[in-house]
Amino acid sequence: MNVVPEPLPGGSALARDYIERYDKVRHLYGGDFRNEESRRERAAWLDGRESLRADRSKVAACLRVYNERHNPHAEVMASLELLEQPGTLVVTGGQQSGLFTGPMLVIYKAITIIQAAREAGERLGRPVVPLFWIAGEDHDWDEVNHTYVLSRTHELSKLKMDKEEGPRASVSDIRVDEDSWQQAVEQLDGLLQESEFKPQLMASIREASLGAASMTEVFAKLMGVLFGKFGLILLDSADPALRRLEQPFFSSLITDNDALEAAYLQSAAELKDGGYELQAEVTAGSANLFYIHEGSRLLLHKKDGKFTDRKGNIAFSREELLALLADHPERFSNNVLTRPLMQDYVLPVLATVLGQGEIAYWAIPHRAFGAIGGQMPLILPRMSFTVVEGTLHKHIEKYGLAFADVVTGLDAKRQEWLAAQDELQLGVRFEETKKAFTAMYEPLIEQLGTIQAGLLKLGNSNKDKIVDQISFLQAKAQDAMEKQNEAALRQWERIERSLMPQGKPQERVYNIMFYLNRYGPAWLDELMAVPPDYSGTHRVLYM
Template identity: 75%
Template sequence: MNVVPEPLPGGSKLARDYIGHYEAVDKLYGGDFRNEMSRRERAEWLDSTELQRASRIEVTSVLRGYNQQHNNYPEVMAALALLEQPGTLVITGGQQSGLFTGPLFVIYKAVTAILAAKEAAAQLGRPVVPLFWIAGEDHDWDEVNHTFVLSRTGEISKLKVDKPEGPRASVSAITVGPDGWQQVTELLDGMLQESEFKPQIMEFIRKSAETACCMSDAFAKLMGSLFGRFGLVLLDSADPALRALERPFFATLIERNDELEVAYKQAAENITAAGYELQAEVTPGNANLFYIHEGARLLLHKTDDGFSDRKGTVSFTRDELLSVLKEHPERFSNNVLTRPLMQNYVLPVLATVLGQGEIAYWAIPHVAFGVVGDRMPLIMPRMSFTIIEGTLHKHMNKYGLSFNDVYAGLEDRRKEWLAAQDELKLESRFNEVKESFTAIYEPLIEQLGTIQAGLLKLGQNNKEKIIDQISFLQTKAQDAMEKQNEAALRQWERIELSLMPAGKLQERVYNVMYYLNRYGLSWLDELMEMPADFSGTHRILYM
């Protein structure tokens, strides 16, 4: 595998500046991730504020129970034993639980966290544990219930698990039955071509489904199959045992909700004043907390005397809400702006791994960290890749295509190439015929008009019909040209479908299972052996 940097435009201006011009945005974040001094200062801060967080003994106990169930590998248990000890830090990455792990960038986020933890441990001379935060409390089922695979026929194929009847619940609370898992697993089996690695891949997919009651469980088991041997600890944010430990911080989020709203608003004003667009909405009156009512996840808003959802299904005074929290912490859930704060309360987070969109919206809770007596963790841009297989690379060289050509769109380049194959110069010759015919025929039509006015209109209609017939023949000739070059055009199409499916980066569409089926689990070992690069630069993996 050969790795080549390929910087790409894209992402929000705020994220681009964070990655490439940190000095322009330093007041909106918690420190420069590239700076060793920033890492040491963050580590010292975490040491000095150990007692402000949840008990690491209790948190580790919860994580041990969860990982023994879904991610029971010696390396993971060793990482948890380290996490139990004072002074051990964490680098987190996270994502919603997706079908068969979701798109490739989820894999790259986990890889980044593991490599970043290894580098930080060596740099700081202390244990740093990688942890993947599964956002099982999120309720957007339509975002996680499907994935896309490059099928054996070279097409973009969608796999989907239908949602059972029920309320708009957290993903971890939605049960997926054996029939649903069996159906989607068989579909995947049919889409993947036969390979020496397929039996192993399908075995751990089936095992993940057999004992999973929900999408988050299956996701955790698959992530464990891939990354447990590298010591990646898994956490489900919807874990009821974890929620009980979060109770004190939920109380803080309720009690200081007005201050937090002011902080979010202030950060939003700072972002826009610096010339950047907001990447998440800061809504007045939004409590930025969810309440679970009869299985449904309801967003709370502030009222004159407390909190309520928009429809008034639930309503509480502040004291009533705190009382419910005391008895039922499992009924509470974070949103996108309070989750970063909660993550810091639960774990000694040295840094968190984020994609460009996440980097941009994480600037919004920047001020809020101070409200709860905390500081924003460092942010590591996740690694970003496009995989180019050997055959595709040969085809790209054959047609003189770079990755940037594919990224920009191949339609014009494809037309240019096809035109170059036209030795008869059909387009120019047909155009000449049309021009010559028009030049000869139009004077005759005008003369016919002097005989009878109706002949002028008839002549014009006749001319258009003849031109249409010439164009029809031209189209047929063009079709014949394309058919003559059909094999080559399929290669162009395969290049585009593989690298930029539906006009999007490969990592944002395709699932990892196609690539594991082609190259085996050793492909992950190769990723882990790459030199760490946290610059945010997109890279090409030439297989």
């Protein structure tokens, strides 16, 4: 595997500034993981806050139950034993649970978390464990119910999991029946080409989905299959047992809600004044908390001294909401702006791994941490890759392309190449023919107009029809040229479809199962062995 840094344009202006011009935006963040002094300062600060976080022994016990059920690896249990000990720190990162692990960026995030925890532990001389925070409390089913794979014919193929109509529940609470899982697994089986690794891969997927009640359960089991041996702890943010441990902090989020709202609004204004677009909604009057009512996850707002949802289905005073929290903590849920605060209460977070969109919206709660006496953890850009298979690499070299050409779109390059295959120079000759015909015909038409005015109009109409017929023949000739070069043009399409599917980076679309099926489980070990790079630089993996 050859690893080559290659720019990948895109992302928000704020994320680009964080990655490339950190000094410009350092006031919006707690610190940069890439700076070793920042790590030591953050670690010392966490040591002094031990008694203000959730009891780590109870957190470890809760996570042990969850991981024994979904991620029962000896290395994970060892990580949990370390987490239970005072002084152990955590590198974390999270994502919504996705079908068959979702897009490959999820895999790259897990790899970044594991490698960063390992490196931080070595540099700080103390235990640092990796933890993946599954955002199972999120309710956007349409965002997680599908994934894309390259089929055995190298076509972009979509897999989708349907559910019955029901309330907007958290993904972890949406029940998926066994028949739906069976159908999705068989569809994946049919799309993947036969390989020596396929039986073992499909057996793992079938085992993970057998009897699973939710998308999150299968996601956790598959992440355990892939990363359990590296000691990656899994946490589901919708775990009711975890909710009970989070209850004291939810109480603070309710009690100090007005101060938090002011902090979010001030940060939003600061970002806008700096010329940045907000990557998460900040609304006056929002409580930035969800309440689970009759299975529906409702965003709370403050109106007339009450906490209510937009439609007014529920309304509670602050005291009533706190009483409900005491009796039913499982009914409460964070949004994207309060989850960073909760994560910092539950875990001794040294650093959190974020994609570019997340880096941008994490700037919004930076003042909220201070409003509750906290401090934002260090931010670490997720590692980013594009996988280029050997055959694909040969195609790229054959046509003299660079990775940047693929990223910006191959239409112009493809037409340029096709024109070069035209030994008869048909394009040039057709254009010359149309120009010569027009030059000869137009003077004749003008002379005909002196005989009878109607002949001028008729002549111009006749000229246009003849030019159209020449253009029609030119198009047919172009089609014939493309048909003659059909095999080569399919290679151009494959390059684009493999590396920039739907015009998006590969890691945001494709699922890892195609590559595990093609290269086997050892391929993941190769990925884990790629030297870590926390600069935010995109890298191309030439297989």
